[in-house]
Amino acid sequence: xxxxxxxxxxxxxxxxxxxxxxxxxxxxxxxxxxxxxxxxxxxxxxxxxxxxxxxxxxxxxxxxxxxxxxxxxxxxxxxxxxxxxxxxxxxxxxxxxxxxxxxxxxxxxxxxxxxxxxxxxxxxxxxxxxxxxxxxxxxxxxxxxxxxxxxxxxxxxxxxxxxxxxxxxxxxxxxxxxxxxxxxxxxxxxxxxxxxxxxxxxxxxxxxxxxxxxxxxxxxxxxxxxxxxxxxxxxxxxxxxxxxxxxxxxxxxxxxxxxxxxxxxxxxxxxxxxxxxxxxxxxxxxxxxxxxxxxxxxxxxxxxxxxxxxxxxxxxxxxxxxxxxxxxxxxxxxxxxxxxxxxxxxxxxxxxxxxxxxxxxxxxxxxxxxxxxxxxxxxxxxxxxxxxxxxxxxxxxxxxxxxxxxxxxxxxxxxxxxxxxxxxxxxxxxxxxxxxxxxxxxxxxxxxxxxxxxxxxxxxxxxxxxxxxxxxxxxxxxxxxxxxxxxxxxxxxxxxxxxxxxxxxxxxxxxxxxxxxxxxxxxxxxxxxxxxxxxxxxxxxxxxxxxxxxxxxxxxxxxxxxxxxxxxxxxxxxxxxxxxxxxxxxxxxxxxxxxxxxxxxxxxxxxxxxxxxxxxxxxxxxxxxxxxxxxxxxxxxxxxxxxxxxxxxxxxxxxxxxxxxxxxxxxxxxxxxxxxxxxxxxxxxxxxxxxxxxxxxxxxxxxxxxxxxxxxxxxxxxxxxxxxxxxxxxxxxxxxxxxxxxxxxxxxxxxxxxxxxxxxxxxxxxxxxxxx
Numbered sequence: 001x002x003x004x005x006x007x008x009x010x011x012x013x014x015x016x017x018x019x020x021x022x023x024x025x026x027x028x029x030x031x032x033x034x035x036x037x038x039x040x041x042x043x044x045x046x047x048x049x050x051x052x053x054x055x056x057x058x059x060x061x062x063x064x065x066x067x068x069x070x071x072x073x074x075x076x077x078x079x080x081x082x083x084x085x086x087x088x089x090x091x092x093x094x095x096x097x098x099x100x101x102x103x104x105x106x107x108x109x110x111x112x113x114x115x116x117x118x119x120x121x122x123x124x125x126x127x128x129x130x131x132x133x134x135x136x137x138x139x140x141x142x143x144x145x146x147x148x149x150x151x152x153x154x155x156x157x158x159x160x161x162x163x164x165x166x167x168x169x170x171x172x173x174x175x176x177x178x179x180x181x182x183x184x185x186x187x188x189x190x191x192x193x194x195x196x197x198x199x200x201x202x203x204x205x206x207x208x209x210x211x212x213x214x215x216x217x218x219x220x221x222x223x224x225x226x227x228x229x230x231x232x233x234x235x236x237x238x239x240x241x242x243x244x245x246x247x248x249x250x251x252x253x254x255x256x257x258x259x260x261x262x263x264x265x266x267x268x269x270x271x272x273x274x275x276x277x278x279x280x281x282x283x284x285x286x287x288x289x290x291x292x293x294x295x296x297x298x299x300x301x302x303x304x305x306x307x308x309x310x311x312x313x314x315x316x317x318x319x320x321x322x323x324x325x326x327x328x329x330x331x332x333x334x335x336x337x338x339x340x341x342x343x344x345x346x347x348x349x350x351x352x353x354x355x356x357x358x359x360x361x362x363x364x365x366x367x368x369x370x371x372x373x374x375x376x377x378x379x380x381x382x383x384x385x386x387x388x389x390x391x392x393x394x395x396x397x398x399x400x401x402x403x404x405x406x407x408x409x410x411x412x413x414x415x416x417x418x419x420x421x422x423x424x425x426x427x428x429x430x431x432x433x434x435x436x437x438x439x440x441x442x443x444x445x446x447x448x449x450x451x452x453x454x455x456x457x458x459x460x461x462x463x464x465x466x467x468x469x470x471x472x473x474x475x476x477x478x479x480x481x482x483x484x485x486x487x488x489x490x491x492x493x494x495x496x497x498x499x500x501x502x503x504x505x506x507x508x509x510x511x512x513x514x515x516x517x518x519x520x521x522x523x524x525x526x527x528x529x530x531x532x533x534x535x536x537x538x539x540x541x542x543x544x545x546x547x548x549x550x551x552x553x554x555x556x557x558x559x560x561x562x563x564x565x566x567x568x569x570x571x572x573x574x575x576x577x578x579x580x581x582x583x584x585x586x587x588x589x590x591x592x593x594x595x596x597x598x599x600x601x602x603x604x605x606x607x608x609x610x611x612x613x614x615x616x617x618x619x620x621x622x623x624x625x626x627x628x629x630x631x632x633x634x635x636x637x638x639x640x641x642x643x644x645x646x647x648x649x650x651x652x653x654x655x656x657x658x659x660x661x662x663x664x665x666x667x668x669x670x671x672x673x674x675x676x677x678x679x680x681x682x683x684x685x686x687x688x689x690x691x692x693x694x695x696x697x698x699x700x701x702x703x704x705x706x707x708x709x710x711x712x713x714x715x716x717x718x719x720x721x722x723x724x725x726x727x728x729x730x731x732x733x734x735x736x737x738x739x740x741x742x743x744x745x746x747x748x749x750x751x752x753x754x755x756x757x758x759x760x761x762x763x764x765x766x767x768x769x770x771x772x
């Protein structure tokens with residue numbers, strides 16, 4: 001019977017010390033659960049198909065929605081005629097900008113105002129009308145039957161022409177969203193002191209998120225209460241936007257998102273489709289399922305902005321950087337959407353340099369608005385900075401790794417007051433990564449440079465602007481009288497293993513088997529407030545709150561057990577399945593036998609995420625190494641291997657840590673080698689590769705057969721009580737420039753425009769032969 005009672009516990013193990021109330025817990029020492037390579041607690045549900053994603057939801061009486069979108073990059077809607085659609089079989093609701101309940105404002109950042117169905121369509125794919133019908137096919141048939149009369153307007157789809165005085169004006173105030181500058185030291189003096197000064201221009205193409213699960217939701221009204229099942233990275237963010245647009249109290253909007261089939265930043269917020277589904281459901285008096293098509297997601301739900309960058313760098317012969325100058329032009333599309341968000345941060349902060357000047361300019365074009373995309377701004381800047389660092393290293397005859405090691409800062413130079421880093425593992429990433437990759441040995445070899453198949457190696461490093469966590473967060477841990485545990489949190493698990501790691505935190509503190517912890521998450525009606533999961537902030541935000549809640553449970557159990565053991569709570573120790581008197585371990589009580597727990601039925605612990613450390617900077621760091629083989633006859637590049645070395649504080653789960661690294665490298669290969677949006681700038685302004693056939697995502701054939709993750713396990717107790725920092729962003733930032741540097745090492749051609757695909761590379765090789 002005792003065995004049955006203690007089935008949830010790992011027996012005979014020590015758990016972390018329980019701090020007195022009001023005191024911060026001590027950093028974990030040696031851990032028994034945290035850091036281990038554990039599979040997902042919901043792994044079976046995910047791979048067996050029993051996990052219910054929002055796109056799987058089916059409600060009684062549910063009908064289907066479809067959106068009529070503008071087919072032109074720039075047009076004015078003159079007339080919308082829905083009469084034909086309304087008469088079609090199965091149609092339950094049709095709405096447009098003139099419909100009752102659909103004349104709603106849609107908020108973008110800045111002063112730009114637009115509507116849910118704005119008559120001025122500034123990008124291909126803007127919403128014009130919507131329908132709901134009994135079946136998916138009936139809905140789309142009706143959508144195609146909506147007659148729309150457009151006045152087609154001149155378009156602008158090239159960001160480098162946006163500031164030309166003759167360019168089409170996207171908004172009445174012009175095409176410039178904003179310009180931002182940063183300067184420290186004396187840049188011109190720094191260049192005059194340099195032994196070597198280099199200048200170059202770099203371009204990165206627009207990338208699309210295109211996650212596996214499409215964007216969308218199911219909306220259902222229960223009287224005046226709205227329930228939404230959304231594929232989202234943050235249920236509370238969606239709840240807030242819905243309440244704002246629809247004019248509802250937050251208490252009357254419930255958003256649920258237990259599973260998510262990928263987001264990468266594009267699902268941090270509600271989309272127009274969310275509100276449209278709610279309006280259709282209200283009008284039809286039926287639940288409405290509205291998920292976008294793949295083609296729609298290419299147009300209307302975000303992208304990584306394209307950028308054009310100019311960089312100038314100066315260095316002494318010993319590798320000391322003397323000056324950096326950077327200018328960047330980017331576009332968030334037709335609305336203020338972060339076209340140059342954090343674009344200059346790596347230049348300002350990654351390497352020690354006293355003289356830095358940056359200027360970034362965000363402009364409008366007739367294209368879909370951007371959304372945050374895994375490490376906004378950083379991969380683009382890394383493409384420029386890391387290639388420039390390699391060019392400097394070659395010019396002064398210095399190893400690229402050594403040049404970076406020469407310029408590692410201990411403080412954040414880009415922030416006011418130069419606050420120190422809580423920990424900085426950049427040096428360890430470079431040194432350990434180079435050692436395990438065999439960097440020095442392979443560079444000493446001269447093989448692989450002859451014939452038409454040529455090998456080369458490259459590397460790059462980075463930091464991520466954030467990674468500290470983003471309070472607030474509230475978590476509840478509930479321990480029942482039979483010893484089982486429930487974990488209640490609002491955070492979304494976006495496929496990174498958040499639920500698994502949080503169960504491990506509870507397991508570490510309470511001695512519970514993580515696989516047996518029941519988890520409730522991502523439901524504004526039943527779980528606690530949490531900010532969206534993104535920006536590498538989920539683990540460092542939620543883990544301290546989860547730990548605090550578990551510690552609160554332990555404190556309360558000690559108080560309850562003190563009554564049974566007739567001892568002071570301060571004399572007791574929590575030892576997994578039982579509580580003992582520290583000075584006399586023969587006096588003990590099993591958790592499940594505590595009298596007051598059996599009477600109450602449960603004990604509830606509440607944990608909160610405290611503020612980030614003051615006057616300190618919490619950033620994760622990384623370095624990546626790449627080896628390629630280039631076919632100089634065809635321009636094909638075969639990636640042979642990648643190694644990623646990451647310092648993200650304490651490693652919480654080695655299995656999910658490594659998988660994040662491999663996934664980040666794969667995404668970075670997309671930027672460097674395969675992905676780019678094509679807008680027809682000459683004739684139509686339309687996107688011409690809006691499908692998975694023509695938009696080239698990296699596949700299993702594009703990633704290297706050998707990928708290695710080197711974990712720099714450096715707990716950061718100043719960052720938070722878990723010692724962890726963010727990981728999801730830095731794993732993809734340096735991938736593309738490491739690839740570009742490897743291609744240069746192989747063939748001696750510096751490719752400054754993404755992607756490095758066969759057509760581009762064979763053209764550059766051909767030009768080099770003619771010049772040679």
